[in-house]
Amino acid sequence: MTLLIVTTILWAFSFSLIGEYLAGQVDTWFSVLIRLLLAAVVFLPFLRWRGYRASTLLLYMAVGALQLGIMYLISFQAYLYLSVSELLLFTVMTPLYVTLIYDLLAGRGIRFGYALSALLAVAGAAIIRYDKVSDHFWFGLLLVQLANICFAVGMVGYKRLQETRPMPQHTAFSWFYIGAVSVAIVAWFLWGNPHKLPTTTFQWGILIWLGVAASGLGYFMWNYGATQVDAGTLGIMNNMHVPAGLLVNLAIWQQQPHWPSFIIGSAVIFSSLWVHRHWIIKKSTV
Numbered sequence: 001m002t003l004l005i006v007t008t009i010l011w012a013f014s015f016s017l018i019g020e021y022l023a024g025q026v027d028t029w030f031s032v033l034i035r036l037l038l039a040a041v042v043f044l045p046f047l048r049w050r051g052y053r054a055s056t057l058l059l060y061m062a063v064g065a066l067q068l069g070i071m072y073l074i075s076f077q078a079y080l081y082l083s084v085s086e087l088l089l090f091t092v093m094t095p096l097y098v099t100l101i102y103d104l105l106a107g108r109g110i111r112f113g114y115a116l117s118a119l120l121a122v123a124g125a126a127i128i129r130y131d132k133v134s135d136h137f138w139f140g141l142l143l144v145q146l147a148n149i150c151f152a153v154g155m156v157g158y159k160r161l162q163e164t165r166p167m168p169q170h171t172a173f174s175w176f177y178i179g180a181v182s183v184a185i186v187a188w189f190l191w192g193n194p195h196k197l198p199t200t201t202f203q204w205g206i207l208i209w210l211g212v213a214a215s216g217l218g219y220f221m222w223n224y225g226a227t228q229v230d231a232g233t234l235g236i237m238n239n240m241h242v243p244a245g246l247l248v249n250l251a252i253w254q255q256q257p258h259w260p261s262f263i264i265g266s267a268v269i270f271s272s273l274w275v276h277r278h279w280i281i282k283k284s285t286v
Contacts, residue, residue: 003225004237007218012244014214015087016252017206023079026203027196032072033184038211039068039219040177047174056165060172061179063161067154068176068219069183075147082140090144092242095119095235097152102231105160120236120272127265155226155234162227169227173220232276239269 022031049057078087096119158176162169198204226234243266249255 001225001229001233003221004229004234005240007222007225008237008240008244010218010221011214011241012248013252014210015241015245016249017210018076019079019083019087021203021206023076025196026198026207027193028076028080029073029184029188029192030194030197031207032069032076033181033188033192034207035072035211035215036068036177036181036184038208039216040174040181042212042216043170043174043177043220046168046170047178048171052167053165056161056167057175059161059165060158060167060175061182063154063157064173064176064179065154065183066150067158068180068215071147071150071154072180073183073187074143074150078140078143078147081143087140087144090141091148092239093145094148094152094238097149098156098235098238099231101152102156102159102234105156116275120268120275123268123272127261127268155223156231158223159226159231159234169220169224173223176219176223177216233273236269236273236276243269 018031075087078090082090158172162172198207229237243262246255246257246262250257
C-alpha cells in the first residue's frame with residue numbers, strides 16, 4: 001500500500017508536465033520512445049533468461065507492451081484532443097476495469113462487492129473532475145478508455161503472472177520494459193516525425209524525469225505494490241491520482257480546484273477504499 005501511495009504522488013506531476021510542455025510540441029512517438037528507452041535502461045542490468053521458460057518471458061514482455069507501450073501511444077494522442085482536466089476525468093473508469101479483468105483472468109465470477117467499491121471510486125473521481133468538456137471530447141473519451149483498458153489488462157496481467165509464474169520483480173521488469181520499448185520502436189519508425197524533436201533543455205529534462213523516475217521507478221513500485229494488495233484496492237488506488245494531480249496543479253501552477261466538488265469527491269474515493277478494506281474484504285473472508 002505504501003508503494004502505491006508513493007507512486008501516486010510521483011505520478012501526480014506527469015499529467016500536467018506532458019499536457020503543458022510536450023503535447024503538440026514534441027512528436028508523440030518520440031516522447032513515448034525516449035521515456036520507455038530510459039526506463040528500460042534502468043532495469044537492463046537485471047535482465048536474466050536462464051531458468052525461465054520462453055513463454056514466461058514472452059508473457060512478461062506482452063504485459064509491458066500493453067500496460068506501457070500501447071497505453072502510452074494511445075494516451076499521448078489523447079492529449080491532442082483533450083485538456084489535462086478532461087483526460088483526468090476520462091481515466092476514472094480504470095478501477096472498474098481492473099476488478100472486472102482480474103476476475104475474468106482468475107477464472108471466477110464477477111465479485112459484485114469489488115465492483116461496488118470500484119464504482120464508488122469512479123463516482124468520487126467524476127465528482128472532482130466533472131466540468132464543461134470540449135467539442136472533441138467523444139473521440140478523446142474513446143482514446144482514453146482504450147488506454148485505460150490496456151493499462152488495466154497489463155497491470156492485472158502482471159499481477160496474475162507473479163501469482164502463477166513468479167520471478168524476482170526486478171528481473172520481471174527488465175522483460176516488461178523490453179516489451180514496452182519494442183512497441184515504441186515500431187511506432188517511431190512507422191509514424192515518427194524527426195522534425196518535431198525537443199527544442200529546449202527543459203523539454204529534454206521532462207523526458208528524462210518521465211523516463212527514469214515516473215516510468216522506470218514509478219511503474220516498478222506500482223506493479224510491485226499491485227502484487228501486495230487485492231484487485232479491489234488496486235483499482236481504487238488508480239483514482240487517487242485525481243485529487244493528487246489537482247493538489248500538484250495548485251502547488252505549482254496555482255490552479256484552484258473547485259473546492260466543494262474536490263472535497264466531496266475526495267471523501268467518496270477515500271470512503272470507497274474504507275468500505276472495500278473494512279467491509280467487503282472482511283465479508284468475503286468470513
